[in-house]
Amino acid sequence: MRQLDELKFLWNYAFEQRQRAWKLKKESIGYCTQCKSLIEWRSNDCGGIGPVYSHVVQECLHRLDRAFKSFFMKIARYPHFKSEVTSLTYPDAYNGSVAVYDGRNGTKRLHLSKIGDVPIQYDRQLPDGRMKTCTVKREGDRWYAVLTVDVADIPMFAVARPYNPVGVDLGLGSIAAMSTGKTVRAPKFFRRSERSLRRAQRKLSRKVKGSNRWKRQKVVVGRCHAKVKGQRRDFAHKLTTGWANAHDLIAFEDMDVRPLGMGMHAKSIHDAGWGILRQMCAYKMQRSGGAYVEVKTAGTTQECSKCGRSADPPLTLGDRFYRCLCGHAEDRDVNASRNILRRALEGVRQGMPELTRVERVANTSPSGRRAVSVKREPPAAKEVAF
Ligand SMILES: [Zn+2]
Structure with missing residues (x-):
């Protein structure tokens, strides 16, 4: 364009x-x-x-x-x-510079000032409200229009008594270990399509820059990236919607992903999509009236979730199981997720006088008792609770 x-x-x-x-x-x-x-x-x-x-x-x-x-x-x-610039934004779409209207034969059309009318397909229904901005962007050979709409405020509920709270520890082998004992295997979309991407990029590098063949190949590379991105988003949406429907409090670690994304495991960390999972959880919990909590990371892996003792000697990255002197033995990530949940509930307790119910619920949940045998990576289909 x-x-x-x-x-x-x-x-x-x-x-x-x-x-x-x-x-x-x-x-x-x-x-x-x-x-x-x-x-x-x-x-x-x-x-x-x-x-x-x-x-x-x-x-x-x-x-x-x-x-x-x-x-x-x-x-x-x-x-x-x-x-190259791949997107442009209409910052005040409400002033008539952008409009969505019905075309012939039930089609939808988008009017963009100084560009014209283009046919569009909805991926979801537009909510009622004032349109705020419209960003038109190109991904590979596809064009997207992202519309933001001002809708009425969703009422915020303070979660006084979380009945079904969960702590989540994000990782690389299993993307999420939950305090309920479940683990979700990382789908590794990028790793899976890395080979076809590499092939497409190699072909691109052999073409004369700027030529028609180069342009065509560039679209192929763009499609590869777009596919991975779509798969990642789809997976994250399904996972977080399942969590938000099943739990009324979700606790994560308060960690800064950015420095990790530049290090040795950068590719795997980007592929896991930790940031996107937390971001989606935050707004979905708000929408469903639940609570989203982030707790301090320090020591969650090294602490025993049963007796609170610190591991001695400390666990290294290679140690996948946590074994405590008190007899507690568990997958290290599940142990960490329980610590995350405990800290989150402690934080919630400070904000409210009575939390006996939460403690009772947390202690009598089946996960609270099942401590010894947690499978490391059971089949993915059974792990994800939708
Ligand atoms: Zn212990």
Whole structure:
């Protein structure tokens, strides 16, 4: 799409402008200054940036501004020149720049200002409410429109007495070990399609850059990535919906995944999708009126979930079983998930005076008694509770 190319030029130009101003004058240019110079840019480049909707153009500068801010806050790397831009955002879709309407023969159409009307397919029904933003993005050879809609607030319930709480320990071998004793085997979607991806990328590298064959092969590579992404999301949705339906409190470790994602197991960690699981759980629990809790990580693996004693000598990464002097022996991840749940309930207890019921429920649950024989990796189909 030509508009994406124009935004690429704009990004690179604005990025260079910021760099040059700093190098020559030690001056930092902000979003507002760049927006002012945008007027001049637009008048000089009527054929280029002119046909792009003005708020979309401003949003592009906003993205650059956010990229710089994230860098200065040390949560992202330094921004860079872009070889392609794959998405554009209408920041105020409610003003008529974006509209969804019924076309002929029951089809749906999306109106985008300065682009036109395009046929679309819903992947789910649009909720009632005011449309806020619309992001059009390209993944491989497919186009998506992501609409955000302002809906009425979901009433928040404070979970006074969690009847069926669960602690979840995220891992690599089994993606999740739960305090109920269940483990969910990691599906490893990326690892599975790594071979076909490698083959597709090798083919791409042998083609002349920019040629038609190169372009076609690039679409194939894009499809491979999109497939893995789709599989990962689908799996995470099914898993978290099952959890949210079955439990009224879910506790996770409060860990920062980002540094881990740069280390030795980066590929596996990205493939496991820890971040996405927690994110989905958080909003699904809110929607179902449950509670989502994150507890401090320190010591959850090394502590005995039965007597609270620390492992001596400490467990190494290779030790898959936790054996305590008190006789408690369990899969190390399940043991950790029980510690996570205990800490979460302690936290909830501090916020409320009476929690006897929770303690009773937690102690008399079947998982509380079954401590010794936990299979390490039973078949995946039986593990996932939907
Ligand atoms: Zn013990």
